[in-house]
Amino acid sequence: MIREVLTYCAQALATESGFNFFSVKGPELLNQYVGETERNIRRLFQRAAASAPAIIFFDELDTMGITPDEAAALDGFEKLEDVVVLAATNSPESIEPALLRSGRLDRYLFVGPPDAREREEIFAIYAAKVPVAADVDLAQLAAATEGYTGADIRGLVNEAGHIVFTERGGDVDGAEIGLQHLTKAIELRGPSVTDKVLKRYTEWRPSDNFKS
Missing domain, CATH: 3.40.50.300 (P-loop containing nucleotide triphosphate hydrolases)
Incomplete structure (x- = not known):
C-alpha cells in the first residue's frame, strides 16, 4: 500500500x-x-x-x-x-x-496510485509552493504521469527545480519552472509503482479468513 x-x-x-x-x-x-x-x-x-x-x-x-x-x-x-x-x-x-x-x-x-484527477490536484499543491510559468498545464502533466504517487510527483517538481538551477548556473533570481522543465523531469524519473509492483499488491491475499 x-x-x-x-x-x-x-x-x-x-x-x-x-x-x-x-x-x-x-x-x-x-x-x-x-x-x-x-x-x-x-x-x-x-x-x-x-x-x-x-x-x-x-x-x-x-x-x-x-x-x-x-x-x-x-x-x-x-x-x-x-x-x-x-x-x-x-x-x-x-x-x-x-x-x-x-x-x-x-x-x-x-x-x-492516484488517478488523473488526483494527480492534477497533487501537482497543484506542489506547484503552489514554487514559481511556475504560465505554460504549465497541470492536466497535461497529470495525463503524462500514470502510476506516479504523491511522493513521485513531489520528486518531479523538485527535479524540475534542479533543472532550472542548472540551466541558469545557480542564478535562480526571477526564475520559473516551465512545462519543458517538468516534462524533462518526467523523462528522467519514472513512477515508483511499476506494473510488477502493482501486480504484487493486487494479487496478495493473507488468508481465507481475511476480508477485503
Whole structure:
C-alpha cells in the first residue's frame, strides 16, 4: 500500500470524527528484552482505551518484526469500545501472519496510485509552493504521469527545480519552472509503482479468513 496516503487518511479520519489519534511506527514498539514488546503493545491499547474514542495507527507494520506470541497481546482488545485500529504497509507479504486474523487485523484495503484527477490536484499543491510559468498545464502533466504517487510527483517538481538551477548556473533570481522543465523531469524519473509492483499488491491475499 501507499503509506503516505494512508497516514494522511488516518489523521483526517481522526480529525473529522473527533477521535484521539495514536500514531506509532512499527519499530517504536520493539524491545530486545523478552516480554517488553508485548507490554508496550498492551500499554498503547490501554492508553487508547483511556482516551476513547481513539484511533491507533500502526505505520510500517511490516517492520515490527512481531512474533506470534507478541501478536497475541492484541487478543481481547477487539472488545474495547470506541477504539479503532488501522495499519499501513508497503510490504504486506512481510507482515507476521499471526497479526492477520479475526480479532486482530481482519480487513484490508488496497490503496493504489492516484488517478488523473488526483494527480492534477497533487501537482497543484506542489506547484503552489514554487514559481511556475504560465505554460504549465497541470492536466497535461497529470495525463503524462500514470502510476506516479504523491511522493513521485513531489520528486518531479523538485527535479524540475534542479533543472532550472542548472540551466541558469545557480542564478535562480526571477526564475520559473516551465512545462519543458517538468516534462524533462518526467523523462528522467519514472513512477515508483511499476506494473510488477502493482501486480504484487493486487494479487496478495493473507488468508481465507481475511476480508477485503
